[in-house]
Amino acid sequence: MHxxxxxxxxxxxxxxxxxxxxxxxxxxxxYVLFLLLIAPAFLLRITTAAYPILQTIYLSFTNLNLIxxxxxxIGLQNYVAVFHDYGVxxxxxxxxxxxxxATILELGIGMLVALLLNAAFVGRGFARTxxxxxWAIPTIVAGYTFRWLLDDxxxxxxxxxxxxxxxxxxxxxxxxSARIAVILVHVWKDAPFMAIIFLAGLQGVPxxxxxxxxxxxxxxxxxxxxxxxxxxxxxxxxxGLFRVVWSLGSFDLVYGLTQGGPxxxxxxxxxxxxxxxxxxxxFGFASTISVVLLVVVAIVGAIGLWLFRRSEVSY
Amino acid sequence: MxxxxxxxxxxxxxxxxxxGSVLAASTPVTALASQLQAAPAARRQAPAVLTPRKVRxxxxxxxxxxxxxxxARTNFTKxxxxxxxxxLRTDTKETELTRLASAVQAGTSPYDVIDFEDELTTSFSRAxxxxxxxxLLPPDFWDDFPPEMIAYSQTWSTYKGETFRIIHNWxxxxxxxxxDWFDARGIPVPTTWEExxxxxxxxxxxxxxxxxxxxxxxxxxxxNVYLAWITLxxxxxxxxxxxxxxxxxxxxxxxxxxxxxxxxxxxxxxxNQQNADYIADxxxxxxQWPFFGDVARSPENKDWFSEDKVAVALPPAxxxxxxxxxxxAAWGFGIIKTSPNLAEAKELLKFLVSKExxxxxxxxxxWFLSARKSVLAAAPQDNWLVKQLKMYxxxxxxxxxxxxxxxxxxxxxxxxxxxxxxxxxISLDESLKQAKERLAQLEEE
Numbered sequence: 001m002h003x004x005x006x007x008x009x010x011x012x013x014x015x016x017x018x019x020x021x022x023x024x025x026x027x028x029x030x031y032v033l034f035l036l037l038i039a040p041a042f043l044l045r046i047t048t049a050a051y052p053i054l055q056t057i058y059l060s061f062t063n064l065n066l067i068x069x070x071x072x073x074i075g076l077q078n079y080v081a082v083f084h085d086y087g088v089x090x091x092x093x094x095x096x097x098x099x100x101x102a103t104i105l106e107l108g109i110g111m112l113v114a115l116l117l118n119a120a121f122v123g124r125g126f127a128r129t130x131x132x133x134x135w136a137i138p139t140i141v142a143g144y145t146f147r148w149l150l151d152d153x154x155x156x157x158x159x160x161x162x163x164x165x166x167x168x169x170x171x172x173x174x175x176x177s178a179r180i181a182v183i184l185v186h187v188w189k190d191a192p193f194m195a196i197i198f199l200a201g202l203q204g205v206p207x208x209x210x211x212x213x214x215x216x217x218x219x220x221x222x223x224x225x226x227x228x229x230x231x232x233x234x235x236x237x238x239x240g241l242f243r244v245v246w247s248l249g250s251f252d253l254v255y256g257l258t259q260g261g262p263x264x265x266x267x268x269x270x271x272x273x274x275x276x277x278x279x280x281x282x283f284g285f286a287s288t289i290s291v292v293l294l295v296v297v298a299i300v301g302a303i304g305l306w307l308f309r310r311s312e313v314s315y
Numbered sequence: 316m317x318x319x320x321x322x323x324x325x326x327x328x329x330x331x332x333x334x335g336s337v338l339a340a341s342t343p344v345t346a347l348a349s350q351l352q353a354a355p356a357a358r359r360q361a362p363a364v365l366t367p368r369k370v371r372x373x374x375x376x377x378x379x380x381x382x383x384x385x386x387a388r389t390n391f392t393k394x395x396x397x398x399x400x401x402x403l404r405t406d407t408k409e410t411e412l413t414r415l416a417s418a419v420q421a422g423t424s425p426y427d428v429i430d431f432e433d434e435l436t437t438s439f440s441r442a443x444x445x446x447x448x449x450x451l452l453p454p455d456f457w458d459d460f461p462p463e464m465i466a467y468s469q470t471w472s473t474y475k476g477e478t479f480r481i482i483h484n485w486x487x488x489x490x491x492x493x494x495d496w497f498d499a500r501g502i503p504v505p506t507t508w509e510e511x512x513x514x515x516x517x518x519x520x521x522x523x524x525x526x527x528x529x530x531x532x533x534x535x536x537x538x539n540v541y542l543a544w545i546t547l548x549x550x551x552x553x554x555x556x557x558x559x560x561x562x563x564x565x566x567x568x569x570x571x572x573x574x575x576x577x578x579x580x581x582x583x584x585x586x587n588q589q590n591a592d593y594i595a596d597x598x599x600x601x602x603q604w605p606f607f608g609d610v611a612r613s614p615e616n617k618d619w620f621s622e623d624k625v626a627v628a629l630p631p632a633x634x635x636x637x638x639x640x641x642x643x644a645a646w647g648f649g650i651i652k653t654s655p656n657l658a659e660a661k662e663l664l665k666f667l668v669s670k671e672x673x674x675x676x677x678x679x680x681x682w683f684l685s686a687r688k689s690v691l692a693a694a695p696q697d698n699w700l701v702k703q704l705k706m707y708x709x710x711x712x713x714x715x716x717x718x719x720x721x722x723x724x725x726x727x728x729x730x731x732x733x734x735x736x737x738x739x740x741i742s743l744d745e746s747l748k749q750a751k752e753r754l755a756q757l758e759e760e
Contacts, residue, residue: 147585262583
């Protein structure tokens with residue numbers, strides 16, 4: 001049975017006439033109703049999303065500082081200063097490093113865990129439940145907890161490493177080990193969530209595809225590579241994109257774990273926004289860093305959408 | 316029976332409802348406006364009602380009960396007729412600054428009087444959020460303060476010649492040491508920087524995780540405290556990034572990596588971790604704020620505690636001489652400019668900072684202990700904290716805390732650059748260059 005849908009009024013001008021004039025009476029009424037019905041949602045989005053973004057962009061061209069009571073338009077000065085700022089430059093590089101490496105590891109480990117949790121074994125329900133515990137812990141709590149777990153005197157992890165190798169580990173006084181520690185804690189925290197999402201994806205893969213492949217002689221690896229992976233690829237890209245965007249905007253783990261140190265080795269852009277905006281009240285400069293962050297998110301989002309379109313499969 | 320409405324009817328009804336809502340919403344405004352116009356007449360006719368005078372004071376959670384006890388004990392409300400509400404301020408200065416900034420911008424304030432720390436004093440006074448207090452003080456007010464506290468107040472509580480905060484809590488990092496360990500080895504307490512260096516060989520055993528000293532130097536104002544402490548001992552202010560600051564950084568580096576006195580892992584520790592190291596018998600001596608004395612004496616550490624384990628000596632003097640061996644930090648009272656109860660707030664502040672009430676406050680709790688003459692004289696002389704405060708005051712080792720007008724931003728710059736040097740990310744020269752450039756930039760803004 002064919003279902004017909006009323007056509008939405010075209011926004012284009014018809015024969016050079018204004019839209020409303022070009023429509024019949026009934027069409028005009030339908031158009032007004034259409035505007036009335038979308039108005040609440042449109043207003044909501046304008047006030048909660050578009051306005052803050054536009055205001056942030058505007059503020060990025062000012063020297064608004066609540067402590068110094070300045071609020072003047074200063075053109076591109078903040079943008080010049082941002083790229084000359086040692087802290088912001090280092091934060092930008094570690095932000096990209098953290099987001100890319102943590103997301104790849106989370107996707108990989110999440111997939112492996114999901115494959116395990118999808119297998120049939122006794123206690124599977126329990127395993128699926130405890131898998132989510134790290135994700136359920138508030139991030140700031142996880143940050144402080146790992147600061148103790150990595151403490152050179154009382155930390156469980158340095159203690160184990162000491163038993164295994166005899167070396168005494170001091171994670172956060174070396175920039176490389178501090179960065180690795182932050183990335184791994186990030187992965188520990190978020191990979192379980194990825195696993196649950198992938199598990200849902202895996203359960204949606206039709207079993208008859210696997211059976212047909214088995215009949216054709218495909219081994220486990222072939223089945224994963226040619227059936228599982230392509231079918232969960234859109235989900236992988238969507239989740240990867242979400243993780244990237246969420247990670248770019250968060251700083252609670254870094255704040256709890258290292259405060260961005262040693263030096264600025266583990267500082268991230270969101271932490272810089274917090275420091276400049278909330279600690280120093282330099283709203284103009286903090287807005288500029290936010291705009292840089294917004295551009296990074298937009299680029300990553302565009303790449304993600306492009307990949308998503310390429311990965312669509314049909315069966 | 317179900318009735319269907321045509322689109323015309325639906326739109327008509329929706330319009331009527333919307334018009335009705337607008338009219339209904341505007342009615343109270345109109346009514347309110349006429350009420351306001353009629354108000355003076357009504358006030359003339361109404362019997363006089365005495366509105367109770369009220370004031371709100373914001374204190375940290377740790378001082379709430381002390382403040383309530385003090386107000387009850389001194390009968391402030393009975394004597395003045397002003398009811399005082401003790402409210403809690405947030406523990407972190409950033410959050411409090413955010414809260415107050417938005418309130419002041421809106422012309423109001425969640426409290427009238429606040430108990431606040433050094434960092435907030437700098438921000439509040441320069442932003443114009445607090446009022447000058449000099450007119451509220453009697454002429455002989457400062458006679459009750461020792462020169463160290465006056466010098467401190469002039470630096471930290473004063474802006475453009477006006478006092479914005481009256482301090483009641485004045486405490487400094489002490490030099491804690493394991494007297495039992497020193498006595499067992501027959502070693503005297505070090506009195507100079509040079510005497511500290513050989514102690515690495517005496518106490519440090521890296522394989523056992525034991526170090527001569529430890530500190531809490533994680534970023535977020537912890538590292539800055541130590542940088543300021545050591546630079547003051549070198550005779551300078553770290554925010555000047557002068558030769559004394561360079562000397563201080565070299566000395567800290569030496570303590571960490573050459574003399575092996577100071578555990579480099581200090582750079583990842585906060586004060587709780589530092590205290591835990593000390594109480595786990597991993598440290599021979601350390602610089603720490605007085606709260607460590609309470610931690611060490613708490614019931615959960617009673618099996619470990621003995622007076623020999625938490626002895627206090629004067630800090631080793633640096634090249635700057637003993638007068639700047641340590642510094643004090645303070646908390647004090649101020650009044651918010653946009654306070655809704657300004658007159659009452661002034662009365663409360665005058666009351667709290669008076670000599671008699673300052674002494675009563677100290678009796679209620681040591682949160683109100685300082686080296687103010689009347690307070691220190693009335694304090695129980697056998698108390699460990701009072702003894703320590705008196706020892707440091709009498710020895711004349713308390714310098715003025717290194718100051719910067721944009722303290723929070725400046726300390727972040729020093730922490731970033733110093734930590735990068737102390738963790739081998741940049742050279743000493745590069746660290747100093749970056750600190751200097753970024754601080755200069757701060758002054759230009």
